[in-house]
Amino acid sequence: MSVLVTKEAPWLSAQAVMPDGTFKQVSLEDYHGKYVLLFFYPLDFTFVCPTEIIAFSEAIDRFEALGVAVLGCSVDSQYSHLAWRNTPRREGGIGQIKYPLIADLDKNIAAAYDVLHDDAVALRGLFLIDKEGIVRHQVVNDLPLGRSVDEALRMVKALQFFEEHGEVCPANWHEGQATIKPEPAASREFFEAEYADT
Numbered sequence: 001m002s003v004l005v006t007k008e009a010p011w012l013s014a015q016a017v018m019p020d021g022t023f024k025q026v027s028l029e030d031y032h033g034k035y036v037l038l039f040f041y042p043l044d045f046t047f048v049c050p051t052e053i054i055a056f057s058e059a060i061d062r063f064e065a066l067g068v069a070v071l072g073c074s075v076d077s078q079y080s081h082l083a084w085r086n087t088p089r090r091e092g093g094i095g096q097i098k099y100p101l102i103a104d105l106d107k108n109i110a111a112a113y114d115v116l117h118d119d120a121v122a123l124r125g126l127f128l129i130d131k132e133g134i135v136r137h138q139v140v141n142d143l144p145l146g147r148s149v150d151e152a153l154r155m156v157k158a159l160q161f162f163e164e165h166g167e168v169c170p171a172n173w174h175e176g177q178a179t180i181k182p183e184p185a186a187s188r189e190f191f192e193a194e195y196a197d198t
Contacts, residue, residue, distance in 0.1 A: 002114040004135040010112035016100040017081040036129040040122035060098040073102040
């Protein structure tokens with residue numbers, strides 16, 4: 001599997017179902033100057049997928065407050081996406097989703113991001129792309145394993161903190177916690193406080 005972190009995000013242009021239920025050709029270029037959280041899921045009308053799609057939709061205000069556009073993508077058509085949106089959640093549908101769902105019927109996008117599994121469906125890949133179109137974070141789960149929206153938000157905040165302050169974020173960092181000055185002498189301030197008793 002390719003590691004795309006530090007590389008330019010592969011080009012993306014395809015039909016999508018928009019939040020208002022219309023079809024539109026979308027491209028990564030449309031989001032230049034914004035952060036993009038692009039996530040892949042295996043298939044419409046499945047089991048773990050609706051829980052993830054709904055969870056990201058319910059958190060959309062939190063992402064947008066950070067200047068992040070969320071995009072979902074699977075190897076289904078835009079017509080399948082629309083039918084799934086029009087299916088009630090209590091019946092396994094996703095209802096009204098607040099971000100675009102991209103149709104990757106030819107599987108070219110999943111292949112470009114190296115998440116295409118057995119030439120059939122996309123693994124649960126998630127890619128955080130910065131304002132310049134560079135991939136800064138990626139995680140790929142196997143089909144049965146749903147992702148954490150809170151972790152995706154945490155990674156956005158960590159990246160933005162680093163970009164603004166130049167300090168790096170340690171393990172399990174959350175907004176408001178101590179960070180590390182990335183040089184040998186200055187970093188001791190963090191380590192002396194964090195590991196004072198060891």
